[in-house]
Amino acid sequence: MEKESKIGVFVCHCGFNIAETVDIDKVVEEIKKTGDVSYCTDYEFFCSDPGQKEIERAVKEEGLTDVIVACCTPTMHESTFREAVARAGLNPYRCEIANIREQCSWVHPDKKKATAKAIRIIKSIIGKVKLNESLTSLKTPVTDKVLIVGGGIAGIQAALDVADSGHEVVLVEKEPSIGGHMIQLSKVFPTLDCAQCILTPKMVDIDRNQNISLYAYSEVEDISGYVGNFKVKIKKKPRFVDEELCTLCDKCTEVCPVTVTKEFERGLNLRKAIYIPFSQAIPSTYTLDENACLGLAPQRCDECVKVCEPNAINLDMKPEIVEEEVGAIVVATGYELYAKENLAEYGYGENLDVLDGLQFERMLFQMGSAAIPFRRPSDGKTPKDVVWVQCAGSRDPEMHLPYCSKICCMYTAKQAKLFKGIFPDANAYVFYIDVRTAGKDYEEFYQQVLEESEVIYLRGKVSKIFKEGDKTMVWGADTLTGKKIEVAADLVVLATGIIPSPDDKIVKMLNLPQGPNKFLKEAHPKLRPVETTIPGVYIAGMIQGPKDIPETVAQASGAASKAIGLVSSPELEHDPTVVRVDKELCDGCGICVDECPFDALKLTSNTVNVNDALCNGCGICTVSCPKDALQIKNFTAKQMMNMIEGGLS
């Protein structure tokens, strides 16, 4: 089905970016020679206003049916030029980009060769455009609700932003309370605000906001559907305590006979089998730990049930599946610290006086709040000499994590300062490789710690940490003086690196691309930092990469505003370059149905039908069809053949 076409080719100089290594005149001359093109011209910047106007003019006056702009990558200006031709009355899918900048002029210094290559690239696109057809975007309705996965500061901020702008939110948190890691912190750098004081009002807002449905102690079980129309299954784990009835009287914990280590205190304290993770927990209720409790199947103890006056405890509670429909998803599943077991050379795991950064936060917090004497875990003595080891597991591509975890330098400085504030006579040593303090007011804070708090900074790596008597020996070297250093410490804090939350169920479910270190990949590292390549799925916080609280909050607000933008529109436009089935050719063998990764194809009455909204136009099915019955619109096998011929002519 050859069509009558008048193709116009517009060759952009991009200032010197293309013109420096590609001979534009030569390109125009050669392209004009090809019989398929009826109009060809060049301009300094076609993306500029006059440049776009020239394209519009040419479409109208020359009666062009198809347009090729030879310029930068299509990810940059394809939409710009498609809009321009649409203004001139042309179907936007009749406009294509020939990438002669990123994939040609910028990478080949030899002008003659780069020019020849640019011509081939354009000829290849001419081959495609010859058979392009007009397409109309598909429209699908949008569910006005946003799913946010993760109830740390990122999820909390995103949820509040979305809810405050009048849209409904489903917030899912796997732990009994929202708050994430931030609620575990003592004070935050560089302002030294108390973390709980600034976070708990936001947590209470989550609880009170009418637009937010909070599912704490819950997990996303399944997600199906597509942008604008996701179907989500959420599993509410049984708490065995009715949130509405519980009055927080705490009588249950008094009688509970089972004691286990407390996760919230990172193992530095104990809790009962029935517990509240911390007093400001939201939802404000107790949770019965299924694995620790003696009372469940078979029932051997019901002490808590007996003392619970409002009858809030129900040992027969079962997991519950709730279904929600949402239009957009924000993934904010956060981080964990690099596993301590990996740092055997630092005695972690065996030596109780070697802590990680979050454990020390909990110690600092308790000192500040409850007048609990500061004691080292092994024997309860008050520590006099504390050593911090920076980059513990970070910036070590051979053994551990290759990247910088970004926040450790600052939290180390903060912890050392707070510690010295409580014990001015104690000694605080910090071993570091470099001190990185990029961030507003961060360098000033660090200088203050150095000068006023008398924290001793030693440049060098620690080679070994081991127990000797009741002391923990730290062996290191000061690379500035060349001296070996040995500190007999009471307590060692490892500023362990950050890893993306190991619970990656949601990542797998949504098929989200991850970088080499398992942090989620943004759609563009510079320009689309809160979007993913999966339409309708946004990211915020540490799951995308190590960052501090202000950056997390900013990214969460960014993700929220993207999600708001999506669910605010009543319907969505979907790329129409999806697969088409030639019913004449299709014999209903069904091979393609299995090949489709998106369940977009269905076999009904011996032929294949396409769900356009689910089809991503990847073309995987087209190659599988034994009858060539499947073709991607505007990317057909014939077009591919034309492109190959054009590119090699």
Next chain:
Amino acid sequence: MTDEFEPTILAFICHWGASAAADLAGVSRVQYPPNVIPITVKCSGMIDTRYVLAAFKNGADGVLIGACQKGDCHYMRGNENAAKRMGLLKEAISKLGIDPKRLKFERIAGFQSVRVSTIVKNYVNELKEIGPLELSPTVEKKFEETAKEVKEKYQESLDKAKEVDVDEA
């Protein structure tokens, strides 16, 4: 050495991996030889064996398939399909007397701009050693049949994989 053989490479590159990396190579001005003509496709999983053979027919001395990295496919498994398909095609062209090195399958993640340059540089040198591709009409005639065979073998391997699944279940 003005008349040194300069091989022509047709590169089918996936939008999310290799093409993104090639764009990044441009932005970072990572230079490489201009012998390679890029055709960006949405997914390496849509590259038909016939496209590769058509490239040979139309004068390519080598064909480079730039897929994304393992587990990185934007369409879940298109890159693995391509790996399998191109593996079979390599065997098939070698039977036709075409050096299997003339078909190269590489995995390139969107951020691996330097890798683009390294791969192209090495491939150009490799092809210079092999020399230009000369196709006899008899070999060309067999292309259609070869494409069909590869398609069937590919399907067989899928069916076999399915059988294994059933057995395991």
